[in-house]
Amino acid sequence: FYKHNFAEALTYIERILAHQEWTPKYHLRLLAAQTREAMEDVAGAESEYKNLVQSFPGGETKNAYAEFLTRQNRRKEALVLYKEIVDNSQRLPKHLQRQQRAWIKRAEQELRQAQA
Numbered sequence: 001f002y003k004h005n006f007a008e009a010l011t012y013i014e015r016i017l018a019h020q021e022w023t024p025k026y027h028l029r030l031l032a033a034q035t036r037e038a039m040e041d042v043a044g045a046e047s048e049y050k051n052l053v054q055s056f057p058g059g060e061t062k063n064a065y066a067e068f069l070t071r072q073n074r075r076k077e078a079l080v081l082y083k084e085i086v087d088n089s090q091r092l093p094k095h096l097q098r099q100q101r102a103w104i105k106r107a108e109q110e111l112r113q114a115q116a
Contacts, residue, residue: 006039026056030064037068046072059085059103066110079114082107 033048
């Protein structure tokens, strides 16, 4: 991925996802979404991001999808995701709020900028 050989990176990611049960899949799915986006496969990237948000509901995946939507000039949809991150954070136990702090702060920042 970092060498910009996106097709090869995506092939490797998909192979790992298919054969490695122990792999923390959401990181690989996120990398697959970013790789598809870098390859200008917008529909494929969006599909990956949507699946991530549904399967792994933490702030990181919603933030990544919101950033994707912003890059696609779909800011209103991105703001909905940022609002969900902030709203959901208030219902999290304190230890999860601490764990998700970076994503919560990022979402709050984006919402403040939208109101300015």
